[in-house]
Amino acid sequence: MPDNAISTETIIQIERVSKWFGDFQVLQDIDLTVRHGERVVVCGPSGSGKSTLIRCINRLEEHQSGRIVVDGNELDYNTKHIHKVRCEVGMVFQQFNLFPHLTVLENCTLGPMRVRGLTKKEAKSQAMEYLERVRIPEQAHKHPSALSGGQQQRVAIARSLCMEPRIMLFDEPTSALDPEMIKEVLDVMIDLAETGMTMICVTHEMGFARTVAHQMVFMDEGRIVENAAPEQFFSNPKNERTKLFLSQILSH
């Protein structure tokens, strides 16, 4: 699959980005370019800054030096830019973060109605389309707490898609799931990849990575230590830490 067309147009440009939490440097001179339609998988040991990096892309975290440009909008202190970027970038969290007081359908219509100005009717029919795409239209009128983890995560994906984003970010979307539910979420993500969506996924599901990734990124201690095409990344990693990490994770 990785060879379906990526354009040459850059959609995310990250240049020399650094970030500190107090004295602790979480991100050190990160450079990363993502092209339109490209799928990037980010992996690395826990605490290496993967979440922080992708959260900088929609400004859930603020970087302190360097530049991040998303689809022509630079993330700076202009709140209009931030808003524009958030409308174009969807995000799926490890803990799902569905709105517990709303039904599945309402979770999916809130953004489109308040931000994109759809009417209730338009938003509903669009939400049903996406709920069908993630294969749970029959749960539309339930509250999230009535759903299994895998179902909740698929709703979270549908909720993001309802904003019709150009880019999707996934932060360990299957790490909080029971093993038997991982596949249903990965399948939905593979479907999404086939539509040509630009995706950045933080995940340790290496089978998934092999299937969808155009670009593999390995992070350690706040740096990108290896950035390669998947064939090379898996068969012939250059960095010692990447080798160690892969041998640990693939032995499971």
Next chain:
Amino acid sequence: MPNSVPKLIVRKTRWWNSKWFDVLQLFVFMVGLVWVTFNGANQMGYNWQWYRIPQYFYEIIDGDFYFGPLIEGLFVTMEITAYSIFITLMVGLTTAMLRMSNSLSGRLLAWLYLEIVRNTPLLVQMFVFYFVLGPIVNLDRFWVGVLCISLFEGSFASEIIRAGILSVVKGQWEASYSVGLAQTDTYRYVVLPQAVPLMLPPLTGVIINLIKHSAIVSVIAVFDLTTQALDLIAETFMSFEIWLTVAGIYLVMTITLSVLVSFLERWVRQRS
């Protein structure tokens, strides 16, 4: 039963553990209390005139119906309460948001307000409002009373609202921002609907305090229930009957409110 505390299991129900004995104890206590009061009053030669009280609720003169001073006072108290509840909640919400905002001057302002209101007596605040602020901004005494009480209770409401908002986990804010909702929409559609059910019980306490504290407007001669009572006593010298009646009226108001809110809570819980 999420509402009740786990109870020690009593294996054998003895007669002194029964519900009826419990009620009987309360009854005996109340009778004793009433007896002590009336006995004491009789010994000091107090002349009870309960039959004169109903006319202070209402009178019918020449076939026309008139509210008496106690009911008129009650209406004023209710009016003060209604405006104050609204303003208290607005002040509380604004202060809570200022305290949590990124703006340094906003946080400073909220801190200053809370420290001043909490560390000075309500009575003194009322006088400051009446004698200093009232003339400066040309407020009449009714609104001086409403504002003063609202600012006082607002300081307590703000703490409750802040705690409620902070109890909504960070992931909810992040999810809301990531679908593009602005901060105000995030509050309105995501955070407050989850926080308000938690705030309701303690906010009811604030509103009950507000009703009780509203009696203090009598010091600036707003004709509320307490002021009417003071005037009636000055005229009739029936201090026992009138104070007991007025306490009863306040009690009915606060208990009614508690009951209404418990229905509201049940409704909110059922909806979610």
